[in-house]
Amino acid sequence: MGNRGTVTEASGFNPEEDAQKIYNAMKGPWVCVLSVLFQKQTNTVFSCSKSHYFKMPIQELLDCLKSELTGNFEMIVVGLMMPAPVYDAYELKNAIKGAGTEEACLIDILASRSKAEIKEIIATYKKEHGKSLEDDVCGDTSGMFQRVLVSLLTAGRDESTKVDEAQAVQDAKDIYEAGEAHWGTDEVKFLTVLCVRNRNHLLRVFQEYQKISGRDIEDSIKREMSGCLEDAFLAIVKCMKNKPAFFAERLYKSMKGLGTTDSVLIRIMVARAEIDMLDIKAEFLKMYGKTLHSFIKGDTSGDYRKILLELCGGEK
Structure with missing residues (x-):
C-alpha cells in the first residue's frame, strides 16, 4: 500500500534551500513562516524543513521557533519540524x-x-x-x-497475518468469561489477548466474541470498565478494526460541541499528514456526513486554520 498522506513531495523539492528560507524568515522581524511552508502550488513536503536539514541542533531550532511563534500555530510548526x-x-x-x-x-x-x-x-x-x-x-x-x-x-505484539482458529475461539471465550460472564472483571485476560495477538487474529476473536456474547467487544469493554483503562482497551480494539476510523473519531470529538481540544487536533493532524490522512478524511465523511475540512474551517481561525487546512489537503 502506497503513501496515503495529504503531504507528499512537491516537484522541484530542495530541502536545504527551503530550510534556509524558513530559517531566514525566523531571523527577520516577523515574516510568516506559513508563506514559506506553502509557497509551492503542489503540496509542500514539511519534511523539507525538519531539523536534520538545518545546520543546528534540534533544540536550538525549536528554541528559535518558539521565540518567534505563539499558541497553537507554534505547536503545529514545531511539530512539523520533527521527524x-x-x-x-x-x-x-x-x-x-x-x-x-x-x-x-x-x-x-x-x-x-x-x-x-x-x-x-x-x-x-x-x-x-x-x-x-x-x-x-x-x-x-x-x-x-x-x-x-x-x-x-x-x-x-505478533505482527504476522496468521490466524489460529482454535486459539481465536479460546481467546473469545477467555475474554467473555473474564468480563460479561464473570462477577467483576479480570482485566488481565483482556490485556493478554488485546496487547499480544496480531490484527487478523484479533478480528477473528472479535467475530467469535460477538457470537458467544451477543455483543460487540467494544460494548462489553464499555460495560465492564471505566476511565483510562476503558479508553486504552477501546483504542486498541478500534485501531485493530480500522485505524483511520479511530483517528477520524478522535478528530471529531476534539472539535464537536463547545470549544476545541487543540492538543488532540494538532497531534493527529501533524502525525498522520504524511501517513494516512486521505483515509482518515474518507472515514470522517462516512462516519459523520461532513468533511473534515469543513469541521476544521468552522472550528478554527487565522494562520492556525490555514495550516490545519493545508495538512487536511483540500475539501474532498
Whole structure:
C-alpha cells in the first residue's frame, strides 16, 4: 500500500534551500513562516524543513521557533519540524511532565503505533530526554492502566497475518468469561489477548466474541470498565478494526460541541499528514456526513486554520 498522506513531495523539492528560507524568515522581524511552508502550488513536503536539514541542533531550532511563534500555530510548526519518532517522543514527554498526566496522548500514540514505531520512539525518547520512557510512564501512571501501557511499550505484539482458529475461539471465550460472564472483571485476560495477538487474529476473536456474547467487544469493554483503562482497551480494539476510523473519531470529538481540544487536533493532524490522512478524511465523511475540512474551517481561525487546512489537503 502506497503513501496515503495529504503531504507528499512537491516537484522541484530542495530541502536545504527551503530550510534556509524558513530559517531566514525566523531571523527577520516577523515574516510568516506559513508563506514559506506553502509557497509551492503542489503540496509542500514539511519534511523539507525538519531539523536534520538545518545546520543546528534540534533544540536550538525549536528554541528559535518558539521565540518567534505563539499558541497553537507554534505547536503545529514545531511539530512539523520533527521527524515522526522525535515528535511522538516529544508529545509523550509533554503528556507526562508537570502536574497531572494527559492520558489521552499516551493512549493515542501507544495504542496506534506499530512494533517498529514503538521501538523507535523508545530509543528516541532516551536519546532526546535522557530517560527511559517506560520508567517515566510507570512513574506517572498506576494499576491496570499502567500495565496496559507497559505491555504496549514492550512491543511484543505478533505482527504476522496468521490466524489460529482454535486459539481465536479460546481467546473469545477467555475474554467473555473474564468480563460479561464473570462477577467483576479480570482485566488481565483482556490485556493478554488485546496487547499480544496480531490484527487478523484479533478480528477473528472479535467475530467469535460477538457470537458467544451477543455483543460487540467494544460494548462489553464499555460495560465492564471505566476511565483510562476503558479508553486504552477501546483504542486498541478500534485501531485493530480500522485505524483511520479511530483517528477520524478522535478528530471529531476534539472539535464537536463547545470549544476545541487543540492538543488532540494538532497531534493527529501533524502525525498522520504524511501517513494516512486521505483515509482518515474518507472515514470522517462516512462516519459523520461532513468533511473534515469543513469541521476544521468552522472550528478554527487565522494562520492556525490555514495550516490545519493545508495538512487536511483540500475539501474532498
